[in-house]
Amino acid sequence: MIRMLDEAVERQEVHGCCTAVKKTLEHIVNSGEDFIPAEYLQTAPDRYARRLLHLDPRQRYSVLVMVWDKDQGTSLHDHAGMWCVECVYRGRIKVTSYSCTGINEGLHQFTPELEVFASPGEAGALIPPFDHHTLANADATPAVTLHVYGGEMRWCDAFVPVEGGYQMVKRELAYTQ
Ligand SMILES: [Fe+2]
Numbered sequence: 678m679i680r681m682l683d684e685a686v687e688r689q690e691v692h693g694c695c696t697a698v699k700k701t702l703e704h705i706v707n708s709g710e711d712f713i714p715a716e717y718l719q720t721a722p723d724r725y726a727r728r729l730l731h732l733d734p735r736q737r738y739s740v741l742v743m744v745w746d747k748d749q750g751t752s753l754h755d756h757a758g759m760w761c762v763e764c765v766y767r768g769r770i771k772v773t774s775y776s777c778t779g780i781n782e783g784l785h786q787f788t789p790e791l792e793v794f795a796s797p798g799e800a801g802a803l804i805p806p807f808d809h810h811t812l813a814n815a816d817a818t819p820a821v822t823l824h825v826y827g828g829e830m831r832w833c834d835a836f837v838p839v840e841g842g843y844q845m846v847k848r849e850l851a852y853t854q
Pocket of ligand 1: 756810
């Protein structure tokens, strides 16, 4: 997988790079092989688990494993200006995309666009500024997703619903032990 991703990110053009990364993830997950070590697949009690599987030595991309227990999900978020490709490895994930329609009195305005239920081997690419979404486990059993980002994502902006819109909050992103 690393060799294929190294080749994919050699592409300078972001759409071509994301397409190649997406094909790589789909290909590897659809091979049916259990290639993620068991220690990466444990759920965490309070929130979805987020673990670093690989960081490119040249920092061009990182590969994360996320594990979603029943009812776990994200708030509405962006990706710190990085491209990202997300692929379901096990279980089923509900992805809801949003479009930002503007900022009104300091509050972001969002409209939900598309709701997709993704199964193992199904991937999606997000390229800023069209990269606002929520992810949630769609089922009562744990789900696992693979995420490739165009760098190491240490923070992102989350958008908390309040009266009149969404309040933007910078979130530090840590790895789960
Ligand atoms: Fe995301």
